[in-house]
Amino acid sequence: MTDALRRLHRRVFRHVLATAFPSAGVAAYVVPLTVDTGSLSFGALLGAALAPALAIASVQQWLVSRALLRAAFAERAGEPPAARLVRILELPRRIELFSNVLGWTVGGAVFGASLVLVEGVAAGTILATTGIGLVSSLFPGLILVSLLEELGDLSGQARGLSSGLQAVAGAYVLPRAAA
Numbered sequence: 001m002t003d004a005l006r007r008l009h010r011r012v013f014r015h016v017l018a019t020a021f022p023s024a025g026v027a028a029y030v031v032p033l034t035v036d037t038g039s040l041s042f043g044a045l046l047g048a049a050l051a052p053a054l055a056i057a058s059v060q061q062w063l064v065s066r067a068l069l070r071a072a073f074a075e076r077a078g079e080p081p082a083a084r085l086v087r088i089l090e091l092p093r094r095i096e097l098f099s100n101v102l103g104w105t106v107g108g109a110v111f112g113a114s115l116v117l118v119e120g121v122a123a124g125t126i127l128a129t130t131g132i133g134l135v136s137s138l139f140p141g142l143i144l145v146s147l148l149e150e151l152g153d154l155s156g157q158a159r160g161l162s163s164g165l166q167a168v169a170g171a172y173v174l175p176r177a178a179a
Contacts, residue, residue: 015147019140027136038119049114057107064099092148101137108133
């Protein structure tokens with residue numbers, strides 16, 4: 001991965017975190033209203049269940065967003081430049097689906113598993129918190145796509161693109177890049 005792609009990934013991941021953390025508190029608040037959380041207070045719930053869920057989901061989102069970014073900008077022998085442009089244009093939505101939605105779903109499952117292990121609540125809690133995580137991913141996912149699309153000319157953020165592709169991508173990745 002080039003330095004330019006690493007810098008771009010850091011920017012992308014900051015947006016992932018910026019949308020995830022505020023919404024995680026809301027999801028943590030909703031869980032005790034809908035499922036048995038045992039005797040944990042809200043504060044203890046944050047430490048015992050939310051912290052491990054956020055840690056594991058954040059690592060998962062970092063790995064997936066990095067892999068998606070690398071794949072989008074990869075040069076493939078014999079491939080026309082337009083194919084890479086398509087991958088770059090699809091990148092914000094792919095990050096939302098494969099990083100954000102999956103991360104929230106994994107985080108929900110970890111949250112529920114933490115409750116089962118710490119408080120001994122019913123194992124069905126894992127299914128309920130996984131569902132809450134999935135539904136909770138939808139709103140921040142929309143914001144994430146919007147933020148990623150506003151990063152600017154994604155093609156210009158990473159080196160190694162042909163000048164022809166940069167000209168095409170500069171005109172179409174974001175409207176303000178063409179102005």
